[in-house]
Amino acid sequence: MAPQHPQAPTSLKTRGRSRGIMPTVFWRIAEDIPPHLKWFLVALSILLPIGLWWFLAFQGAKFIPFPGEVWQALVTLQKQGVLQKDTLASCFRVGCGFLLAALLSAPIGIAMGTFASIRALCEPIIGIVRYMPSPAFIPLLILYFDIGELTKIILIFIGTVFFNVLMIMDAVKFVPKELIEATYTLGGLRHQVLFQVITPHVIPNILDAFRVNMAASWNLVVVAELVNANEGLGKRIELAQRTLSTDKIFGYLIVLGLLGLAIDLFFQLLLRLFCRWAVD
Amino acid sequence: MHLETFNLYKHFTTRQGQLLVLKDINLHVETGQFVCAVGASGSGKTTLLRLIAGLEMPTSGKIMVDGKPVLGPGAERGMVFQSYTLYPWMSVAKNVGFGLKLQGVAKSLRSQRVAEYLDVVGLSQFANAYPRELSGGMKQRVAIARALASQPKILLMDEPFGALDVQTKATMQEFLLDLWRRTGTSILMITHDVEEAVFLSQRIYVLTARPGSIQQEVQLNLPPERTYTTRRQPNFQHYQDEIMDLLRTKPSPDIA
Ligand SMILES: Nc1ncnc2c1ncn2[C@@H]1O[C@H](COP(=O)(O)OP(=O)(O)OP(=O)(O)O)[C@@H](O)[C@H]1O
Numbered sequence: 006m007a008p009q010h011p012q013a014p015t016s017l018k019t020r021g022r023s024r025g026i027m028p029t030v031f032w033r034i035a036e037d038i039p040p041h042l043k044w045f046l047v048a049l050s051i052l053l054p055i056g057l058w059w060f061l062a063f064q065g066a067k068f069i070p071f072p073g074e075v076w077q078a079l080v081t082l083q084k085q086g087v088l089q090k091d092t093l094a095s096c097f098r099v100g101c102g103f104l105l106a107a108l109l110s111a112p113i114g115i116a117m118g119t120f121a122s123i124r125a126l127c128e129p130i131i132g133i134v135r136y137m138p139s140p141a142f143i144p145l146l147i148l149y150f151d152i153g154e155l156t157k158i159i160l161i162f163i164g165t166v167f168f169n170v171l172m173i174m175d176a177v178k179f180v181p182k183e184l185i186e187a188t189y190t191l192g193g194l195r196h197q198v199l200f201q202v203i204t205p206h207v208i209p210n211i212l213d214a215f216r217v218n219m220a221a222s223w224n225l226v227v228v229a230e231l232v233n234a235n236e237g238l239g240k241r242i243e244l245a246q247r248t249l250s251t252d253k254i255f256g257y258l259i260v261l262g263l264l265g266l267a268i269d270l271f272f273q274l275l276l277r278l279f280c281r282w283a284v285d
Numbered sequence: 286m287h288l289e290t291f292n293l294y295k296h297f298t299t300r301q302g303q304l305l306v307l308k309d310i311n312l313h314v315e316t317g318q319f320v321c322a323v324g325a326s327g328s329g330k331t332t333l334l335r336l337i338a339g340l341e342m343p344t345s346g347k348i349m350v351d352g353k354p355v356l357g358p359g360a361e362r363g364m365v366f367q368s369y370t371l372y373p374w375m376s377v378a379k380n381v382g383f384g385l386k387l388q389g390v391a392k393s394l395r396s397q398r399v400a401e402y403l404d405v406v407g408l409s410q411f412a413n414a415y416p417r418e419l420s421g422g423m424k425q426r427v428a429i430a431r432a433l434a435s436q437p438k439i440l441l442m443d444e445p446f447g448a449l450d451v452q453t454k455a456t457m458q459e460f461l462l463d464l465w466r467r468t469g470t471s472i473l474m475i476t477h478d479v480e481e482a483v484f485l486s487q488r489i490y491v492l493t494a495r496p497g498s499i500q501q502e503v504q505l506n507l508p509p510e511r512t513y514t515t516r517r518q519p520n521f522q523h524y525q526d527e528i529m530d531l532l533r534t535k536p537s538p539d540i541a
């Protein structure tokens with residue numbers, strides 16, 4: 006008697022493949038996870054390091070202050086007005102340097118992405134200069150501009166502008182060619198294609214580039230302040246090092262992180278407000 | 286409107302050397318006509334349409350619209366691409382009105398015209414939707430409305446329904462015929478779907494496979510009022526078979 010349900014050849018059933026893909030929640034690819042799991046993991050991501058930190062402090066590890074001590078140090082600095090002054094000074098430098106870089110990099114990046122001629126003109130030199138670490142410019146900047154705010158702003162500018170330009174240029178390459186051609190067949194002129202098609206198409210990418218490169222600006226402001234400054238978040242860290250005040254160092258690092266996060270969220274908000282079409 | 290091409294040739298320079306894509310193309314479209322060009326994949330159909338649109342220059346030969354040579358793209362030759370090329374950051378209404386905006390048409394007239402054409406393509410309720418919220422057929426209708434809103438002398442269409450399913454395709458074909466009758470726009474449409482070409486057009490150019498050249502011009506004598514019953518006409522099938530046979534014959538082996 007022939008079997009009614011013939012078995013698949015066993016060779017096809019090896020290595021557990023026969024059951025297909027196992028259902029999962031945690032390892033879903035490119036899909037959302039349930040909200041309660043998400044919030045649990047988010048909380049874990051913050052609380053676990055803090056717990057570890059507290060544990061190390063509790064164990065009496067060298068130069069590791071308790072979270073409470075760090076909080077106290079910050080409160081004290083805030084009461085003295087030092088924290089505000091430092092934050093303001095650093096924000097001012099990052100703000101100026103970054104704004105300058107942004108204002109310049111958006112048009113240059115768009116122009117380089119759009120016109121092969123401008124690209125040929127600018128890409129080689131930018132490609133070289135961007136590999137020069139901007140802190141290496143500090144000695145020269147001090148010679149040319151003296152030790153002052155201008156030197157710090159220019160340092161941040163140099164460290165940000167080239168990456169912005171190249172990222173924006175790359176974004177322009179992803180504007181579909183047919184969209185540009187469709188514009189021509191609708192009677193569009195070159196400048197209309199540039200300003201009314203290419204530019205709006207890359208604005209989300211520009212905001213993204215700004216968001217990413219903002220991190221570089223924050224790195225550089227600390228570097229600049231280590232060289233010379235009266236106040237600033239980076240400067241305070243250096244001063245704290247001299248007195249071995251690790252509580253202040255921890256506190257300022259956290260402030261730096263939170264400020265960066267706030268700026269990041271601000272850019273994401275801008276994207277959601279002005280480029281609804283590009284975000285889900 | 287009178288569109289005519291004279292001895293069009295098009296080469297592409299590739300890594301393998303010169304590639305002859307179009308060979309001696311002579312075709313014409315008159316005011317209010319609906320003309321189709323059919324050919325196998327790779328026979329240069331898209332290239333032909335791009336030449337007429339002015340997006341690409343012929344290697345030799347020329348293209349005349351109303352006695353003037355085509356030197357570049359222009360609003361009098363509207364184009365509908367095979368892939369739905371809508372501006373993703375603009376609403377449906379803004380997409381449809383964009384050509385008019387580019388040409389400097391005043392806002393009040395523009396919104397009036399947009400409303401008109403949205404109505405024509407039956408998408409008035411979707412005026413404020415974004416392209417990503419639309420289905421493929423709806424997107425293509427927006428693209429058609431956008432091209433028509435600029436009131437081109439001729440509408441060039443590159444396999445506009447190629448990516449649609451059978452039902453949607455049939456609906457869109459009837460929609461396009463209706464649109465054509467109401468607006469009186471001349472249409473030159475490229476397709477590889479022989480049935481579609483016979484159903485829609487009054488005249489068909491059959492292209493050979495690479496290099497694309499005009500193998501035959503087929504004049505269709507079908508009733509002007511095309512409905513789904515047209516497909517059941519005996520000579521509908523006859524035309525389809527005739528063109529199919531033409532497409533099957535190998536081109537003469539004189540490929541350069
Ligand atoms: N820019 C280009 N450079 C080089 N070769 C090209 C270029 N554009 C098209 N070709 C070649 O020309 C030939 C015809 O291409 P075309 O896109 O016009 O064909 P088609 O008839 O539209 O095909 P399909 O039905 O698949 O859309 C192809 O062999 C293609 O490789």
Ligand SMILES: [Mg+2]
Nearest residue numbers: 330331332443
């Ligand atoms: Mg094609």
